[in-house]
Amino acid sequence: MAYCMALEYADRETLRSHQIGRLNQLLADVLPRNRFYADRLRGLTPPLSWGDFASLPLLTKAELVEDQASHPPFGRILTYPEQDYIAYHQTSGTSGRPLKVIDTAASWRWWQECWRYVYAGAGVTAADRIFVAFGFGPFIGFWSAFESARAMGALLIPGGNMDTARRLEAIREQQATVVLCTPTYALHMLEQARGQGIDLAASKVRVTIHAGEPGASIPSVRQRIEEGWGARCYDHAGATEVGAFGYMCECQAGLHLNEAEFIAEIVDPVSGRPVAEGEEGELVLTGLGRAGWPVIRYRTRDRVRHGGRACACGRTTLFLPGGILGRADDMLIIRGVNVYPSAIEAIVRERPELGEFRMLITRAGTLDALTLEVEVEAEPCAAQLAHTLYQRLNLRVVVTAVPPGTLPRWEQKARRLVDLRQAAAEQTDAPQVSLAALTAAR
Ligand SMILES: [Zn+2]
Known part of the structure; x- marks a missing residue:
């Protein structure tokens, strides 16, 4: 019609x-x-x-x-x-x-x-x-x-x-x-x-x-x-x-x-x-x-x-x-806290000094953890962002500052979530698997 x-x-x-x-x-x-x-x-x-x-x-x-x-x-x-x-x-x-x-x-x-x-x-x-x-x-x-x-x-x-x-x-x-x-x-x-x-x-x-x-x-x-x-x-x-x-x-x-x-x-x-x-x-x-x-x-x-x-x-x-x-389909459960990536994005975008970002889920033992990589010039902004995320979402997030222009850019649907839990499970032989190495491997 x-x-x-x-x-x-x-x-x-x-x-x-x-x-x-x-x-x-x-x-x-x-x-x-x-x-x-x-x-x-x-x-x-x-x-x-x-x-x-x-x-x-x-x-x-x-x-x-x-x-x-x-x-x-x-x-x-x-x-x-x-x-x-x-x-x-x-x-x-x-x-x-x-x-x-x-x-x-x-x-x-x-x-x-x-x-x-x-x-x-x-x-x-x-x-x-x-x-x-x-x-x-x-x-x-x-x-x-x-x-x-x-x-x-x-x-x-x-x-x-x-x-x-x-x-x-x-x-x-x-x-x-x-x-x-x-x-x-x-x-x-x-x-x-x-x-x-x-x-x-x-x-x-x-x-x-x-x-x-x-x-x-x-x-x-x-x-x-x-x-x-x-x-x-x-x-x-x-x-x-x-x-x-x-x-x-x-x-x-x-x-x-x-x-x-x-x-x-x-x-x-x-x-x-x-x-x-x-x-x-x-x-x-x-x-x-x-x-x-x-x-x-x-x-x-x-x-x-x-x-x-x-x-x-x-x-x-x-x-x-x-x-x-x-x-x-997008909902994450991190240490018992339910969170949607859009809620994290809403908080990141409130701060004009922050550029592109990426979320990494890792597992240490039986516990999942969320790391947020965010493009920003000044390190203190990362700490402030972690504090805001905790206050607003009751979620502890490790926020890592990365240099502007270094994270992937997207033309259609962005894929800002990287789940490293499977990769970690496959590399249990390695005594210490660093986040950087896992990210690079993808
Ligand atoms: Zn209307």
């Missing part, structure tokens, strides 16, 4: 009636053709009521991976014959085997329509020139953003097959007004521009939109990007297997959930019961327009807070304050 602004501002009853209608239409398309759901939802006859919907089983990524492993290459989840599919993408595989996800022409158009909400939230229009700082690999996010902007009528400037210097030049030369990239890469371009004496704040760029990582919803990260680029920085949330589901409005306080194209639930990850407004839980999504690769009551593993449905922008869709707060 095409982008519909009215649904973003609709009353609850209108939206719910739209959603259940779309769900039943989807099920009518999917159930007779899709072997995965025919098995899973056996005995189900549309039209469903909301009560019926609430009793459907929750779907996990592990089930999709298992389906694909046992029915290669794409699994039984394809609703239509393989020759009807036109777009191939895959998940990043950071939490296991990558999932291969393909779309029909109609399902791929749906992805593009979902991106229209992202652009509308950020005030991007057909008059914009959009530079996409992305290598055009199998990561779905910026492919769909690119094609959606083209369909909207904006001028698209592809930034594939370019190093950072050439991208900075292209942004200036072509007078781009919007830049799409991961938040990590926005910071990296900023750093490189400064090194080359380029002031990005003086460029024509007025909006940056980010995906792939939670950074743009972390206030300290967003502030750093906005100040450096002289632009407004917007977050977006999506997932290859689900769609482009979350976007920021001009209030920039979190994400709106696209309830025109998804049914959103926030549940307690243990009991599966819905949480109340103000509480945190796991986001569960049902896509309403992707019949070619449908997900019904899918556990995203994203931890979010239920922020109700009132926002100063006037939209009435579910609001997630602070965006995606963390991913179940």
Whole structure:
């Protein structure tokens, strides 16, 4: 279904009636053709009521991976014959085997329509020139953003097959007004521009939109990007297997959930019961327009807070304050303390004197330890950072200062977490394994 602004501002009853209608239409398309759901939802006859919907089983990524492993290459989840599919993408595989996800022409158009909400939230229009700082690999996010902007009528400037210097030049030369990239890469371009004496704040760029990582919803990260680029920085949330589901409005306080194209639930990850407004839980999504690769009551593993449905922008869709707060896959347990890497990043980015950083998990005997390497000129800053991390997260972290420009830089999703526990276990013969040696070995 095409982008519909009215649904973003609709009353609850209108939206719910739209959603259940779309769900039943989807099920009518999917159930007779899709072997995965025919098995899973056996005995189900549309039209469903909301009560019926609430009793459907929750779907996990592990089930999709298992389906694909046992029915290669794409699994039984394809609703239509393989020759009807036109777009191939895959998940990043950071939490296991990558999932291969393909779309029909109609399902791929749906992805593009979902991106229209992202652009509308950020005030991007057909008059914009959009530079996409992305290598055009199998990561779905910026492919769909690119094609959606083209369909909207904006001028698209592809930034594939370019190093950072050439991208900075292209942004200036072509007078781009919007830049799409991961938040990590926005910071990296900023750093490189400064090194080359380029002031990005003086460029024509007025909006940056980010995906792939939670950074743009972390206030300290967003502030750093906005100040450096002289632009407004917007977050977006999506997932290859689900769609482009979350976007920021001009209030920039979190994400709106696209309830025109998804049914959103926030549940307690243990009991599966819905949480109340103000509480945190796991986001569960049902896509309403992707019949070619449908997900019904899918556990995203994203931890979010239920922020109700009132926002100063006037939209009435579910609001997630602070965006995606963390991913179940990312959570670390260090000496009994649960911590998300995004919480550490939020604290690092508050201090402008700190550059790139990296987290190393090591094991001494039976105890895990977290070392944070951070690029900084002055050693005392490291000690101060360790103190702040302990105060805010109740977590003892060894903070090591490293010279600026020495840690890896990232173009797409950053991999700032290095788990050295396995490496340590394999080297138990060595009497003393230094952190430096283990890091160098990777
Ligand atoms: Zn809003």
